[in-house]
Amino acid sequence: MIAFWVLALALIASGVFTITASKPVYSVVGLLGNFVVLAILYLTLQAEFLAVIQIVVYSGAILVLFLFVIALLSSGVKPFDEGTNRLPRVLIPALVLGGIALVTIVFSAVRSPSPAQPSITAGSPGALGQTGEAGVFGSVANFGQTLFTTNLLPFEVTALLLMVAVIGVVLLAGDDVPSRLQVRERGTEREPIVKSGEPLTR
Amino acid sequence: MRKNLFNVGALFHGFRTTFSYFFYKKPTIEYPSVKKQHAPRFHGLHELRRYGDGKERCIGCELCAIACPANAITVIGAENTPEDRHSPGERYAAKYEIDELRCIFCGLCEEACPTDAIVLTPRFEMADYRRGAFVYAKDRLLVAPDEGVGQAPDERPNGIPSDLGMVSEKKSTVDVATGYDATARGKYLKEHRRGLAG
Amino acid sequence: MQAAADLINAVPFWLIVLVKSGIVLLVVITTFAYSMLFERKIMAWMQLRPGPNRVGPWGLMQPAADAVKMMFKEDLTPNTADPLIYKLAPFISLITAMGVFAVIPFAEPTGTGFFGAIGDVNAGILFVFALTSIGIYGISLAGWSSGSKFPLLGSVRATAQMISYELSMTLSVIGVLILAGTTSLMGIVHAQDRVWFVIPQILGFIIYVITAVAETNRAPFDLVEAETELVGGFHTEYSGLRFGLFFIAEYLNMITVSCLATLLFLGGWNALFGLTFIPGLIWFLAKAGAFLFFYIWLRTTLPRFRYDRLMDFGWKVLFPAATLNLVLTAVVVAFWPTNG
Numbered sequence: 001m002i003a004f005w006v007l008a009l010a011l012i013a014s015g016v017f018t019i020t021a022s023k024p025v026y027s028v029v030g031l032l033g034n035f036v037v038l039a040i041l042y043l044t045l046q047a048e049f050l051a052v053i054q055i056v057v058y059s060g061a062i063l064v065l066f067l068f069v070i071a072l073l074s075s076g077v078k079p080f081d082e083g084t085n086r087l088p089r090v091l092i093p094a095l096v097l098g099g100i101a102l103v104t105i106v107f108s109a110v111r112s113p114s115p116a117q118p119s120i121t122a123g124s125p126g127a128l129g130q131t132g133e134a135g136v137f138g139s140v141a142n143f144g145q146t147l148f149t150t151n152l153l154p155f156e157v158t159a160l161l162l163m164v165a166v167i168g169v170v171l172l173a174g175d176d177v178p179s180r181l182q183v184r185e186r187g188t189e190r191e192p193i194v195k196s197g198e199p200l201t202r
Numbered sequence: 203m204r205k206n207l208f209n210v211g212a213l214f215h216g217f218r219t220t221f222s223y224f225f226y227k228k229p230t231i232e233y234p235s236v237k238k239q240h241a242p243r244f245h246g247l248h249e250l251r252r253y254g255d256g257k258e259r260c261i262g263c264e265l266c267a268i269a270c271p272a273n274a275i276t277v278i279g280a281e282n283t284p285e286d287r288h289s290p291g292e293r294y295a296a297k298y299e300i301d302e303l304r305c306i307f308c309g310l311c312e313e314a315c316p317t318d319a320i321v322l323t324p325r326f327e328m329a330d331y332r333r334g335a336f337v338y339a340k341d342r343l344l345v346a347p348d349e350g351v352g353q354a355p356d357e358r359p360n361g362i363p364s365d366l367g368m369v370s371e372k373k374s375t376v377d378v379a380t381g382y383d384a385t386a387r388g389k390y391l392k393e394h395r396r397g398l399a400g
Numbered sequence: 401m402q403a404a405a406d407l408i409n410a411v412p413f414w415l416i417v418l419v420k421s422g423i424v425l426l427v428v429i430t431t432f433a434y435s436m437l438f439e440r441k442i443m444a445w446m447q448l449r450p451g452p453n454r455v456g457p458w459g460l461m462q463p464a465a466d467a468v469k470m471m472f473k474e475d476l477t478p479n480t481a482d483p484l485i486y487k488l489a490p491f492i493s494l495i496t497a498m499g500v501f502a503v504i505p506f507a508e509p510t511g512t513g514f515f516g517a518i519g520d521v522n523a524g525i526l527f528v529f530a531l532t533s534i535g536i537y538g539i540s541l542a543g544w545s546s547g548s549k550f551p552l553l554g555s556v557r558a559t560a561q562m563i564s565y566e567l568s569m570t571l572s573v574i575g576v577l578i579l580a581g582t583t584s585l586m587g588i589v590h591a592q593d594r595v596w597f598v599i600p601q602i603l604g605f606i607i608y609v610i611t612a613v614a615e616t617n618r619a620p621f622d623l624v625e626a627e628t629e630l631v632g633g634f635h636t637e638y639s640g641l642r643f644g645l646f647f648i649a650e651y652l653n654m655i656t657v658s659c660l661a662t663l664l665f666l667g668g669w670n671a672l673f674g675l676t677f678i679p680g681l682i683w684f685l686a687k688a689g690a691f692l693f694f695y696i697w698l699r700t701t702l703p704r705f706r707y708d709r710l711m712d713f714g715w716k717v718l719f720p721a722a723t724l725n726l727v728l729t730a731v732v733v734a735f736w737p738t739n740g
Contacts, residue, residue, distance in 0.1 A: 025485060025544055032537060039530075049583075052526040060533025060566070064559055067540055213702075220446040220701045228450045 245307040247325040259319035262295040269314035274304035433463035475640035480547030490645035493538025497652035507681040524585035543634035554633030558624040564714040569611035571722035575729040589668030596667035620702035658691040
């Protein structure tokens with residue numbers, strides 16, 4: 001209980017620091033602390049897998065990306081200005097592969113056995129010992145089962161949503177300054193996907 | 203890219219090469235403990251020779267100083283008197299200084315000398331802590347009186363010492379204390395030194 | 401015997417963990433120091449040089465001399481640096497590099513578990529990945545906070561490279577996890593009693609080796625600290641002990657990756673050819689040492705990658721190959737389930 005309060009306070013403090021920090025990179029450090037504290041909180045709940053995944057996914061992948069973006073915030077690179085439009089070439093293979101993946105996921109979701117009832121036994125020593133086995137709260141097996149059967153639709157929709165968000169961010173942030181000059185210099189053999197200089201929807 | 207990527211044979215060739223080098227005998231000469239024999243005419247530190255009777259060969263003609271492309275040699279000659287005779291001729295070098303930091307070890311002084319007084323030895327280890335110590339005066343350039351030979355300088359009892367260890371052993375001209383005295387600056391440094399160049 | 405067991409059981413758990421941590425820390429730091437000498441010696445020999453040989457017999461005291469040198473060097477902070485993060489970054493690097501050793505088992509646990517890991521975490525391998533993923537922050541924050549262009553470039557490269565290769569690395573390891581059916585490092589080693597995973601997972605092992613080198617930013621993937629173009633990369637501005645911390649972290653990561661390769665693919669402390677009279681700890685150390693040797697061998701042999709080729713290689717070759725390996729493993733395990 002003491003651990004919970006300490007961790008909760010640390011969590012809130014790091015969250016506040018993230019928002020109020022004077023520099024973006026400080027915010028990143030704050031958020032990193034936040035994630036780590038949250039992972040420890042999960043650990044106190046015997047959810048080892050969740051804790052570790054929390055760090056791997058959030059701090060390891062997403063937040064690094066943030067840091068990356070912040071470090072290069074003023075680089076002035078226009079993501080869509082360069083290169084030819086390769087969408088027509090990759091469209092059909094991408095669709096085929098995506099279709100196969102979709103069919104596989106749906107197939108496995110339909111065929112898999114019904115999810116075992118998670119027995120929430122936090123605190124008991126048994127829960128600590130069998131994180132890898134099914135039927136234990138926070139176990140790998142349970143995670144997979146939940147993600148790919150019961151909550152498959154929300155999972156996939158969230159993924160799609162994140163994807164759309166990423167593309168949206170690239171579009172919004174990518175073309176602040178009209179760079180007609182650059183395009184003219186480069187010649188007409190390259191056709192930008194997004195025409196520079198055209199105002200985008202804000 | 204693709205061509206290089208699948209060229210695994212080259213990769214293994216490289217690995218084999220480095221691995222075989224691992225067992226090679228290393229050609230490194232571990233210098234301070236192992237010393238290499240020099241070429242017989244190596245140009246190192248200078249020395250001033252004597253005749254067999256102990257007289258200096260140098261007659262203070264300053265031809266070496268004129269020949270020197272780096273202006274490293276300073277010679278001030280003086281007249282020999284019957285009471286104070288240094289060399290066989292009329293004059294001798296009252297002051298003879300070589301700044302070894304300026305010297306380029308070309309050996310032109312050696313060739314210019316009419317009496318074979320100045321020669322270059324194979325000695326090269328003259329590192330020191332003070333710049334003043336590199337100005338070698340007569341006290342460090344002249345060989346000991348008993349090391350002189352007759353007419354030809356190459357006919358000394360022990361020959362021209364070209365073996366490094368032997369030279370530094372026989373003629374320990376690395377006399378730092380007098381080296382400091384060679385110049386006023388060196389003298390000052392010697393008096394004020396703190397634990398260096400003992 | 402019973403009395404002894406009772407005595408051991410009477411020792412509180414936290415004390416055992418503390419003592420174990422102390423021992424592991426001591427051993428790991430010493431190993432770091434000598435792995436540095438090991439590397440310099442091997443590199444020298446492969447380049448026809450004798451290597452460090454002045455301090456002590458055969459240069460064996462070189463690590464001590466280096467440590468003293470590090471300690472007495474001035475600790476500089478550039479004016480343009482962000483002082484808080486500049487000082488924080490080396491610690492992030494070091495702590496994550498050291499924390500990994502908490503879950504790495506070195507040998508079969510005895511009755512008291514003394515020679516096992518400090519703690520056998522069930523999600524052991526994931527714990528390792530979690531910590532190494534935090535380790536990226538040490539490098540990228542160090543580069544950013546130095547307030548100088550070379551470190552920034554180095555850290556941006558580091559971040560991109562480590563994210564790209566961590567993906568393939570994780571994918572290559574998942575193949576092992578599928579075969580072992582557990583995420584506990586101890587369990588993975590036990591699953592290799594009969595056959596090492598390097599045989600069924602040879603593609604995974606190759607991918608792991610390549611990505612491991614890239615993950616630890618070592619040659620030929622040391623774009624992060626490419627001397628010829630970036631001076632020193634992310635640690636250009638660091639000096640003295642703070643630089644030393646990065647240095648320690650780099651070598652600890654090397655050791656970690658070697659230990660992981662041993663545990664995941666080379667059978668951990670399982671003996672080869674049935675030579676079971678040699679203790680498991682020796683086997684483990686020998687395997688990890690051999691991997692470390694390979695690491696250094698790689699460094700002396702291969703020239704540095706160009707940055708765009710590094711990215712090409714990571715995303716267009718390694719990533720598909722790792723995915724293929726994962727899918728193949730999954731299919732094989734799904735259709736021919738064995739109890740191994």
